[in-house]
Amino acid sequence: MRKISTRIKRILTSNLGLKIVSVLVACMMWIFVVNVDDPEKVQSFSDVKVEIRNSDCFGVDKTFSVQEDTDKVKVWVKARASVLNKLQSKDFKVVADMRNVTLGNAVPYTLECTSSALTKANWECEPASLKIKIENVVQESFGVEVDTTGEPADGYDIGTSTIKEGDTINIAGAESLMNIIHRVSISVSVNGLSSDKTVKGNIVVTDKNGTDFTQSQLDKLVFTTSSGDLIKDGVLSAKIQLWKVEQNVKVNIGTYGDPAPGYCVSEVKVTPENISIVGDEETLAELNGELSLTDMISVEGVSESFTSDTINLADYLKENYKDKLKVKSGTASTLSVRVIMEKMGTKKIDIPLSAITIKGRPTDLDMVLTPADKITVEVAAVDGSLDNIDQNDVKAVLDLTSYQKEGRHEVPVQITLPDGYELTSEVKIVVNLTKKQKTSGSNTVISAAEE
Known part of the structure; x- marks a missing residue:
């Protein structure tokens, strides 16, 4: 037994230095192989989830908002490749505990990871803290x-639309966010x-620049009804009432006041003369195809024809018919009104330019007439009834024989009337003569009766 022990001792102690070197070389080779096959690396993980804890620690009348996008965190990890290869962004959680807020309104981040191979010494996050604003x-x-x-559907338009939960709602949120709210609405499909x-729609909040709030901003607001009920998911219901469309309704505009003596x-x-409106069946039936706007335009002391200010039909219907009539969606809501005045015992007759005979028109010049559509002739009855004369009884001639040069010319129109009638005032028309354009499609007015 002693011989065996002595032999073992001799084996272990002989060439001891060489054996120690061999062990060291083996260790170094192992370390080298490990570093080559599984090196240590640094890798970043973006879009790491941020969890805010104890957000109610500031009290029920306070709130906070994240500043400088500090809730967008990137985690840097230093570890073996074999460890990093198994990690994803979802394996990390960045935690901001509001109870740890500093005097500078910064909340230091702490990190949590699902991998047991990592410790706090292996990672760091950027930024290191959450910056907030308490309001x-x-x-x-x-x-x-x-x-x-x-x-x-065809033949229908939106009559009334009301919010089922009430026409007003309460919104609570940070003061800075509340100060920029300009309009609150819901969007629904009809x-x-x-x-x-009854259709549902999401609440849309618009700021004072006309930009809709983002979902992130909406998430920071609390919506309740006027009675205090929480509005879930920011969804409201709208009651849509449809009205029938009545087309080609004639518009009559009434005047008030006393014109100048003798007029x-x-x-x-009225332009447009006919409109399309929508309303409940009873009100549309009462109109019977005509909408009369009484006492709209003053003619007090007036002796000359004039064009009034435009009339906003949408406002008129809203004020006078409340929830019974409105202008059809997508149609013009303004009316242009021309009031024609005449002397008592006279009559004004419109003569289209196409009915005017033009004599001596220059062949080498372009011509533009003003007015470009018609002239108005005022006649008086000397021996006859004004009811018996109309456009067809009036002959109009524009003689340009003496106007053969470029320029603007104010030319009298020769008017011939039937016996028993006379012209109350001279009729003139402005003639602009310019050099002929070589290109086609000039502004030349072509009369239907030209000599």
């Missing part, structure tokens, strides 16, 4: 408008509707 919570009431998309219906209102011309 007062403010609540205000806002009216909600209904915006519609699409078109109802495409193809042919009967009344009267001859005609009130």
Whole structure:
């Protein structure tokens, strides 16, 4: 037994230095192989989830907002390639505990990882803290408008649209965010509707620059009804009432006041003369195809024809018919009105330019007439009735024999009337003569009767 022990001892102690070197070389080779096959690397992971904890620690009347995009965090990890290859962004969680807020309104981040192969010494995050702004919570009431998309079925238009939960809602949020709210609405589709219906729509908040709030901004607001009920998911319901469309409704405009002595209102011309409106069936039936706007234009002391200020038909219907009539969507809502005045015992007759005979028109010049559509002739009855004369009884001649040079010329129009009638005033027309254009499609007026 002693011989065996002595032999083992001799084996272990002989060439001891060489054996130690061999062990060291083996260790170094192992370390080299490990570093070659599984080196240590640094890798970044973007879009790491940020979890905010104890967000209510500031009190119920305070809130906070993230500043400088510091909630967008990148995590840097130093580890073996074999470890890094198994990691994804979702394996990390960056935590901001609001109870750790500093005097500079910064909340240091702490990191959590699902991999047990890593420790806090292996990672760091950028930025290192969450920067916040602490503000007062403010609540205000806002009216909600209904915006519609699409078109109802043919023959129908939107009559009324009301919010089922109430026309006003409460919005609570950070003071800075609340201060920029300009408009609150919901957007609903009415495409193809042919009967009344309740439809749902998401709340849209628009700032004072006309830009809709982002989803991130909306998430920082709390919506409640006027009675305090929470509005879930920011969705409201709109009651859509459809009205029938009435086309080609004639518009009559009434005047008021006393014209100048010896004058009267001859005609009130409305453009457009016919409109399309929508309304409930009872009100449309009462109109019977005509809409009369009474006492709209003053003619007090007036002796000459004039064009009045435009009339906003949409405003008129809203004020006078409330929730019974409105202008059809997509159509013009303004009316242009021309009031024709004439002396008592006279009559004004419009003569289209095509009915004027032109004599001596220069062949080497282009011609533009003003007015470009018609002239108005005022006649008086000497021996006859004004009811018996019309456009066909009036002959008009424009003689340009003496006007053969370029320029602007104010030329009298020769008017011939039937026996028993006379012209109350001279009629003139402005003639602009210019060099002929070589290209086709000039502004030359071609009369139907030309000599």
